[in-house]
Amino acid sequence: MLLCLWGCGVGSNGKAARTGAVLRRLCSNLPGLEHFPTKWIPVRRRKCDQTKKLEHFPTKWIPVRRRKCDQTKKPERLLDFIGLKSALACLRAAAITSVVTATFNLTTPQVQADDLTKFTREAYAGADVTADVWLLYSGVTLAPTSDIYSDGIRLRAGGGYGQYRYSGHRAGDPKDTERRFKGTITYAEALIGYQKRFGELTAKAFVGVSAIDHTITPHDPVALGGLITQGLEFGVKGAIELWLNLGSSAWSSLDLAYTSAHDTYAARWRLGYRILPTVSAGLEAALNGNIDNADKWLSDGTVREQLKPQGRVGVFARYEWSGGEVSLAGGLSNSAYDFEPSEDGFDEIYGTFNWLIHF
Secondary structure, X not given: OHHHHHHOOOXXXXXHHHHHHHHHHHHHXXXXXXXXXXXXXXXXXXXXXXXXXXXXXHHHHHHHHHHHHHHHHOHHHHHHHHHHHHHHHHHHHHHHHHHHHHHHHHHHHHHHHHHHOOOOEEEEEEEEEOOOEEEEEEEEEEOXXXXXXXXXXXXXXXXXXXXXXXXXXXXXXXXXXXXEEEEEEEEEEEEEEEEEEEOOXXXXXXXXXXXXXXXXXXXXXXXXXXXXOOEEEEEEEEEEEEEEEEOOOXXXXXXXXXXXXXXXXXEEEEEEEEEEXXXXXXXXEEEEEEXXXXXXXXXXXXXXXXXXXXXXXXXXXXXXXXXXXXXXXXXXEOXXXXXXXXXXXXXXXEEEEEEEEEO
């Protein structure tokens, strides 16, 4: 700065003047203090150059960041990995289930076979319903000398209770008139029998005593054409039960029973097919009734209305296991208490439920 000021007018001779002129020209071309930026610019550039030289850090990290991004930008790989793990888990579960099932299937028959020899008693219960009749029954069977499946003596006791409705003309009443009645039935029985196996045929035979009571309200005089099965009667009872295996999948059964108490009889036949080892389905037919031995003619000369047997045809389903069975049946039947000749058809529906357990 001093040089510039001196060159601008301090010199007195010509040489000094010329020197001052040169310095003034030089000073005119140089703005004040700009030499500082010019001095610092290289330094700033060097600092920038140093920061640029640090770019080797991003270049080293970029591939790593790209590899991480590649994993998130391609979810199908992750999904494939998850799907593979799920599939392996399912295969493990299926394998474990198969092993457990196979083990159970292999051991269950032996367990059941061992358990069969422990059952010496069986209890049963059931219900039977039609339009005009319903009945509940139960009982127990004992095998005192063997298990319940083997040959040997059988002791059985049972009983039941039910109700029914009927109507009919009575002697002395106006023509074409009917009375309506309600009946209740109670029965009990005690039997002794024997079970014997003949190859695929299993046969049971029982004999014993039974008591059946029919109570009618209002009073229905038998002499006027009333129901012949009234009051309490005791009698001898006999029963036969047959079971025949027809190969590995089919079977047939026949149950027959008769008691002199009110001359009551019952019969049922079934033909079944095993859809599964424990599930059967098939056809059935039944016949129940009382032998009518009353006088045919009434005191007023009219004919007694005959008590008809009840017939049934239907289907059933049965589920069995080592400790018992349950079955459902249903179909068409006629009514034993429809005395009109025009009502002889199978115009009613029946249903039956049976339950049996061994212990």
